[in-house]
Amino acid sequence: MKFSHPLVKGTLIKRYKRFLSDIELEDGSVVTAHCANSGSMMGLKEPGYAVCLSPSDNPKRKLKFTWELVNPGSSWVGINTSLPNKIVSDAIIAGKIEPLAGYSGLKNEVKYGENSRIDILLTDENRPDCYVEVKSVTLSRDAGIAEFPDAVTSRGTKHLNELANMVESGYRAAMFYLVQRSDCQSFQLASDIDPTYRAAFLDAKSRGVEVYCYDCTIDPNGIDVRTAIQMVE
Incomplete structure:
Protein backbone atom coordinates (compact mmCIF):
# COMPACT_ATOMS: atom_id res chain seq x y z
CA MET A 1 0.00 0.00 0.00
CA LYS A 2 1.51 3.28 -1.10
CA PHE A 3 0.65 6.55 0.61
CA SER A 4 -1.43 8.78 -1.64
CA HIS A 5 0.70 11.84 -0.86
CA PRO A 6 4.37 12.23 0.06
CA LEU A 7 4.66 12.12 3.83
CA VAL A 8 5.83 15.12 5.83
CA LYS A 9 8.57 14.49 8.39
CA GLY A 10 8.66 15.95 11.88
CA THR A 11 9.37 15.37 15.55
CA LEU A 12 6.79 14.34 18.13
CA ILE A 13 6.12 16.91 20.85
CA LYS A 14 3.25 15.05 22.57
CA ARG A 15 0.25 12.84 22.01
CA TYR A 16 -2.83 13.72 24.06
CA LYS A 17 -6.60 13.18 24.33
CA ARG A 18 -5.99 9.89 22.46
CA PHE A 19 -6.61 11.33 19.01
CA LEU A 20 -4.42 14.44 18.97
CA SER A 21 -0.68 14.93 18.57
CA ASP A 22 1.53 18.01 18.37
CA ILE A 23 4.36 17.73 15.85
CA GLU A 24 7.26 20.03 15.06
CA LEU A 25 7.90 19.98 11.31
CA GLU A 26 11.35 20.22 9.74
CA ASP A 27 10.85 23.94 9.05
CA GLY A 28 10.30 24.58 12.76
CA SER A 29 6.54 25.12 12.60
CA VAL A 30 4.25 23.20 14.93
CA VAL A 31 1.04 21.46 13.79
CA THR A 32 -1.64 19.44 15.52
CA ALA A 33 -2.21 16.13 13.71
CA HIS A 34 -4.95 13.54 13.99
CA CYS A 35 -3.76 10.39 15.75
CA ALA A 36 -5.77 7.55 14.20
CA ASN A 37 -5.06 5.14 17.04
CA SER A 38 -7.19 4.70 20.14
CA GLY A 39 -4.75 2.28 21.82
CA SER A 40 -2.16 2.97 24.46
CA MET A 41 0.65 3.22 21.84
CA MET A 42 3.03 1.90 24.49
CA GLY A 43 6.62 2.66 23.56
CA LEU A 44 5.68 4.83 20.58
CA LYS A 45 4.66 8.20 22.01
CA GLU A 46 7.81 9.55 23.61
CA PRO A 47 8.59 13.22 22.86
CA GLY A 48 11.45 13.56 20.41
CA TYR A 49 10.65 10.54 18.25
CA ALA A 50 10.81 11.00 14.48
CA VAL A 51 7.36 10.86 12.85
CA CYS A 52 5.76 11.10 9.42
CA LEU A 53 2.43 12.77 8.64
CA SER A 54 0.13 12.50 5.65
CA PRO A 55 -1.39 15.79 4.40
CA SER A 56 -5.02 16.12 3.33
CA ASP A 57 -6.38 18.09 0.39
CA ASN A 58 -9.82 18.33 2.00
CA PRO A 59 -10.40 22.01 2.96
CA LYS A 60 -13.26 20.95 5.29
CA ARG A 61 -11.01 18.87 7.53
CA LYS A 62 -10.36 20.42 10.92
CA LEU A 63 -6.86 18.93 11.05
CA LYS A 64 -4.81 18.94 7.85
CA PHE A 65 -2.41 16.19 8.91
CA THR A 66 -2.72 12.57 10.03
CA TRP A 67 0.05 10.90 12.00
CA GLU A 68 1.09 7.78 10.04
CA LEU A 69 4.54 6.57 11.18
CA VAL A 70 6.87 6.82 14.16
CA ASN A 71 10.45 5.67 14.57
CA PRO A 72 11.28 4.77 18.19
CA GLY A 73 14.85 3.93 17.19
CA SER A 74 15.05 0.63 15.32
CA SER A 75 12.28 0.71 12.73
CA TRP A 76 9.48 2.79 11.31
CA VAL A 77 6.18 1.72 12.90
CA GLY A 78 2.75 2.23 11.35
CA ILE A 79 0.35 3.63 13.94
CA ASN A 80 -2.71 4.42 11.79
CA THR A 81 -5.21 1.70 12.71
CA SER A 82 -7.48 2.53 9.77
CA LEU A 83 -4.93 1.09 7.30
Whole structure:
Protein backbone atom coordinates (compact mmCIF):
# COMPACT_ATOMS: atom_id res chain seq x y z
CA MET A 1 0.00 0.00 0.00
CA LYS A 2 1.51 3.28 -1.10
CA PHE A 3 0.65 6.55 0.61
CA SER A 4 -1.43 8.78 -1.64
CA HIS A 5 0.70 11.84 -0.86
CA PRO A 6 4.37 12.23 0.06
CA LEU A 7 4.66 12.12 3.83
CA VAL A 8 5.83 15.12 5.83
CA LYS A 9 8.57 14.49 8.39
CA GLY A 10 8.66 15.95 11.88
CA THR A 11 9.37 15.37 15.55
CA LEU A 12 6.79 14.34 18.13
CA ILE A 13 6.12 16.91 20.85
CA LYS A 14 3.25 15.05 22.57
CA ARG A 15 0.25 12.84 22.01
CA TYR A 16 -2.83 13.72 24.06
CA LYS A 17 -6.60 13.18 24.33
CA ARG A 18 -5.99 9.89 22.46
CA PHE A 19 -6.61 11.33 19.01
CA LEU A 20 -4.42 14.44 18.97
CA SER A 21 -0.68 14.93 18.57
CA ASP A 22 1.53 18.01 18.37
CA ILE A 23 4.36 17.73 15.85
CA GLU A 24 7.26 20.03 15.06
CA LEU A 25 7.90 19.98 11.31
CA GLU A 26 11.35 20.22 9.74
CA ASP A 27 10.85 23.94 9.05
CA GLY A 28 10.30 24.58 12.76
CA SER A 29 6.54 25.12 12.60
CA VAL A 30 4.25 23.20 14.93
CA VAL A 31 1.04 21.46 13.79
CA THR A 32 -1.64 19.44 15.52
CA ALA A 33 -2.21 16.13 13.71
CA HIS A 34 -4.95 13.54 13.99
CA CYS A 35 -3.76 10.39 15.75
CA ALA A 36 -5.77 7.55 14.20
CA ASN A 37 -5.06 5.14 17.04
CA SER A 38 -7.19 4.70 20.14
CA GLY A 39 -4.75 2.28 21.82
CA SER A 40 -2.16 2.97 24.46
CA MET A 41 0.65 3.22 21.84
CA MET A 42 3.03 1.90 24.49
CA GLY A 43 6.62 2.66 23.56
CA LEU A 44 5.68 4.83 20.58
CA LYS A 45 4.66 8.20 22.01
CA GLU A 46 7.81 9.55 23.61
CA PRO A 47 8.59 13.22 22.86
CA GLY A 48 11.45 13.56 20.41
CA TYR A 49 10.65 10.54 18.25
CA ALA A 50 10.81 11.00 14.48
CA VAL A 51 7.36 10.86 12.85
CA CYS A 52 5.76 11.10 9.42
CA LEU A 53 2.43 12.77 8.64
CA SER A 54 0.13 12.50 5.65
CA PRO A 55 -1.39 15.79 4.40
CA SER A 56 -5.02 16.12 3.33
CA ASP A 57 -6.38 18.09 0.39
CA ASN A 58 -9.82 18.33 2.00
CA PRO A 59 -10.40 22.01 2.96
CA LYS A 60 -13.26 20.95 5.29
CA ARG A 61 -11.01 18.87 7.53
CA LYS A 62 -10.36 20.42 10.92
CA LEU A 63 -6.86 18.93 11.05
CA LYS A 64 -4.81 18.94 7.85
CA PHE A 65 -2.41 16.19 8.91
CA THR A 66 -2.72 12.57 10.03
CA TRP A 67 0.05 10.90 12.00
CA GLU A 68 1.09 7.78 10.04
CA LEU A 69 4.54 6.57 11.18
CA VAL A 70 6.87 6.82 14.16
CA ASN A 71 10.45 5.67 14.57
CA PRO A 72 11.28 4.77 18.19
CA GLY A 73 14.85 3.93 17.19
CA SER A 74 15.05 0.63 15.32
CA SER A 75 12.28 0.71 12.73
CA TRP A 76 9.48 2.79 11.31
CA VAL A 77 6.18 1.72 12.90
CA GLY A 78 2.75 2.23 11.35
CA ILE A 79 0.35 3.63 13.94
CA ASN A 80 -2.71 4.42 11.79
CA THR A 81 -5.21 1.70 12.71
CA SER A 82 -7.48 2.53 9.77
CA LEU A 83 -4.93 1.09 7.30
CA PRO A 84 -4.31 -2.60 8.26
CA ASN A 85 -7.49 -3.90 6.59
CA LYS A 86 -6.40 -2.41 3.26
CA ILE A 87 -2.80 -3.54 3.70
CA VAL A 88 -3.87 -7.15 4.33
CA SER A 89 -6.59 -7.07 1.64
CA ASP A 90 -4.07 -5.87 -0.94
CA ALA A 91 -1.67 -8.63 0.09
CA ILE A 92 -4.35 -11.32 -0.21
CA ILE A 93 -5.35 -10.11 -3.67
CA ALA A 94 -1.68 -10.07 -4.71
CA GLY A 95 -1.25 -13.67 -3.52
CA LYS A 96 1.29 -12.77 -0.82
CA ILE A 97 -0.57 -14.69 1.90
CA GLU A 98 -0.63 -18.26 0.67
CA PRO A 99 -3.01 -19.74 3.31
CA LEU A 100 -5.67 -17.20 2.29
CA ALA A 101 -5.11 -17.28 -1.48
CA GLY A 102 -7.42 -18.59 -4.19
CA TYR A 103 -10.73 -17.01 -3.24
CA SER A 104 -12.69 -15.29 -6.00
CA GLY A 105 -14.32 -12.65 -3.80
CA LEU A 106 -13.14 -10.28 -1.07
CA LYS A 107 -15.28 -7.86 0.92
CA ASN A 108 -14.45 -5.59 3.85
CA GLU A 109 -16.46 -4.71 6.94
CA VAL A 110 -19.25 -7.27 6.54
CA LYS A 111 -21.80 -7.72 9.32
CA TYR A 112 -21.73 -11.09 11.06
CA GLY A 113 -22.20 -12.74 14.45
CA GLU A 114 -23.69 -10.72 17.29
CA ASN A 115 -23.61 -7.12 16.09
CA SER A 116 -20.04 -7.43 14.77
CA ARG A 117 -18.28 -6.68 11.50
CA ILE A 118 -15.60 -8.91 10.04
CA ASP A 119 -12.58 -7.08 8.63
CA ILE A 120 -12.26 -9.31 5.56
CA LEU A 121 -14.70 -11.86 4.16
CA LEU A 122 -13.31 -14.21 1.49
CA THR A 123 -15.84 -16.01 -0.68
CA ASP A 124 -15.74 -18.65 -3.39
CA GLU A 125 -18.42 -20.94 -4.75
CA ASN A 126 -16.14 -23.97 -4.38
CA ARG A 127 -15.23 -23.62 -0.71
CA PRO A 128 -16.61 -22.31 2.59
CA ASP A 129 -16.44 -18.58 3.27
CA CYS A 130 -13.41 -17.47 5.27
CA TYR A 131 -13.78 -14.81 8.00
CA VAL A 132 -10.56 -12.89 8.65
CA GLU A 133 -10.08 -10.60 11.63
CA VAL A 134 -7.07 -8.25 11.36
CA LYS A 135 -5.23 -6.84 14.37
CA SER A 136 -2.54 -4.19 14.11
CA VAL A 137 0.53 -5.06 16.16
CA THR A 138 2.88 -2.22 17.14
CA LEU A 139 4.14 -3.15 20.61
CA SER A 140 7.69 -4.45 21.12
CA ARG A 141 8.99 -4.36 24.69
CA ASP A 142 11.88 -6.77 24.06
CA ALA A 143 14.13 -6.49 21.01
CA GLY A 144 12.94 -8.63 18.13
CA ILE A 145 9.63 -9.64 19.75
CA ALA A 146 6.28 -8.15 18.71
CA GLU A 147 3.36 -8.30 21.14
CA PHE A 148 -0.41 -7.85 21.19
CA PRO A 149 -2.37 -6.26 22.76
CA ASP A 150 -0.85 -3.07 24.18
CA ALA A 151 -3.90 -2.54 26.43
CA VAL A 152 -6.87 -4.54 27.69
CA THR A 153 -9.17 -5.27 24.74
CA SER A 154 -12.62 -6.63 25.52
CA ARG A 155 -13.49 -5.99 21.86
CA GLY A 156 -10.63 -8.22 20.77
CA THR A 157 -11.82 -10.97 23.10
CA LYS A 158 -15.30 -10.71 21.60
CA HIS A 159 -13.88 -11.05 18.09
CA LEU A 160 -12.06 -14.27 19.00
CA ASN A 161 -15.28 -15.78 20.33
CA GLU A 162 -17.15 -14.69 17.18
CA LEU A 163 -14.53 -16.33 14.96
CA ALA A 164 -14.74 -19.60 16.88
CA ASN A 165 -18.52 -19.58 16.49
CA MET A 166 -18.13 -19.22 12.71
CA VAL A 167 -15.87 -22.28 12.59
CA GLU A 168 -18.45 -24.27 14.49
CA SER A 169 -21.04 -23.14 11.93
CA GLY A 170 -19.00 -24.71 9.13
CA TYR A 171 -16.91 -21.77 7.91
CA ARG A 172 -13.21 -20.95 7.98
CA ALA A 173 -12.06 -18.25 10.38
CA ALA A 174 -8.63 -16.70 10.77
CA MET A 175 -7.00 -14.34 13.25
CA PHE A 176 -4.42 -12.26 11.35
CA TYR A 177 -1.83 -10.29 13.31
CA LEU A 178 -0.20 -7.60 11.16
CA VAL A 179 3.08 -6.47 12.70
CA GLN A 180 3.45 -2.92 11.40
CA ARG A 181 7.19 -2.83 11.93
CA SER A 182 10.20 -4.62 10.40
CA ASP A 183 12.44 -5.16 13.43
CA CYS A 184 10.72 -8.22 14.95
CA GLN A 185 11.42 -11.88 14.23
CA SER A 186 8.73 -13.40 16.44
CA PHE A 187 5.33 -12.60 17.92
CA GLN A 188 3.66 -13.38 21.22
CA LEU A 189 0.59 -12.39 23.20
CA ALA A 190 1.11 -9.82 25.94
CA SER A 191 -0.49 -12.05 28.57
CA ASP A 192 0.52 -9.79 31.45
CA ILE A 193 -1.41 -6.91 29.87
CA ASP A 194 -4.60 -8.85 29.09
CA PRO A 195 -4.76 -12.44 30.42
CA THR A 196 -8.44 -12.64 29.45
CA TYR A 197 -7.53 -12.09 25.81
CA ARG A 198 -4.92 -14.85 25.96
CA ALA A 199 -7.49 -17.27 27.42
CA ALA A 200 -9.95 -16.40 24.65
CA PHE A 201 -7.20 -16.84 22.05
CA LEU A 202 -6.30 -20.33 23.29
CA ASP A 203 -9.98 -21.29 23.38
CA ALA A 204 -10.60 -19.97 19.84
CA LYS A 205 -7.53 -21.79 18.50
CA SER A 206 -8.64 -25.06 20.11
CA ARG A 207 -12.03 -24.62 18.39
CA GLY A 208 -10.42 -24.34 14.96
CA VAL A 209 -9.62 -20.67 14.42
CA GLU A 210 -6.52 -20.34 12.24
CA VAL A 211 -3.75 -17.95 13.31
CA TYR A 212 -1.38 -16.04 11.03
CA CYS A 213 1.24 -13.43 11.80
CA TYR A 214 3.09 -11.40 9.16
CA ASP A 215 5.45 -8.46 9.39
CA CYS A 216 5.80 -5.54 7.00
CA THR A 217 8.23 -3.58 4.95
CA ILE A 218 7.59 -0.04 6.04
CA ASP A 219 8.99 3.36 5.15
CA PRO A 220 7.70 6.85 4.27
CA ASN A 221 6.68 5.58 0.82
CA GLY A 222 4.29 2.89 1.98
CA ILE A 223 3.52 -0.23 4.01
CA ASP A 224 3.41 -3.74 2.53
CA VAL A 225 3.04 -7.23 3.97
CA ARG A 226 6.43 -8.95 3.89
CA THR A 227 6.60 -12.46 5.36
CA ALA A 228 5.21 -14.77 8.02
CA ILE A 229 6.95 -14.65 11.40
CA GLN A 230 6.93 -17.21 14.18
CA MET A 231 4.35 -17.03 16.93
CA VAL A 232 5.61 -18.06 20.36
CA GLU A 233 2.93 -19.34 22.72
